[in-house]
Amino acid sequence: MEFWGTEVKVGETVKIDPEEIEAYVHLSQAALGESKKDKANEPVFLHLKVGEQKLVLGTLxxxxxxxxxxxxxxxxxxxxxxxxxxxxxxxTGYKALIPDEE
Known part of the structure; x- marks a missing residue:
């Protein structure tokens, strides 16, 4: 296992392909970064899209x-x-190597 993490900036989407990094990705935590504006109380919906299915993972x-x-x-x-x-x-979370098919 190895630490894994990514930042998703305002208005952006981050695409991850576990096959490219040859590892399963385990998402274990989401955290808000520093706020640039005074909208401290806005609800932040966390989205995960797999194929055509888009899900809400939670709200921060x-x-x-x-x-x-x-x-x-x-x-x-x-x-x-x-x-x-x-x-x-x-x-953040971790990645675990995908086992060889042999």
């Missing part, structure tokens, strides 16, 4: 829930995004 709030635990393991290409207009979201 600067005052009440600035970080959340996750337990999601992915082995196919996926996209991470969020609804914040003032802050990045950091997704």
């Amino acid at each position: 709030s600067r005052d009440k829930i600035p970080q959340a635990s996750l337990d999601v393991v992915l082995d196919t290409e996926f996209e991470l995004s969020h609804s914040s207009k003032s802050s990045s979201v950091f997704f």
Whole structure:
């Protein structure tokens, strides 16, 4: 196992392909970054898109829930995004090598 993490900036989507990094990706935490504006109480929806299916992983709030635990393991290409207009979201976890098929 090895640490894994990515920052999803405001208005952006991050695409991850576990096959390219030859590892399963385990998402274990999401946390709000520093806010650039005074919208501290906006709810921030965390989005995961796999294929054509888009899901909400959870909701963050600067005052009440600035970080959340996750337990999601992915082995196919996926996209991470969020609804914040003032802050990045950091997704962290770990990657585990995909075993050889032989």
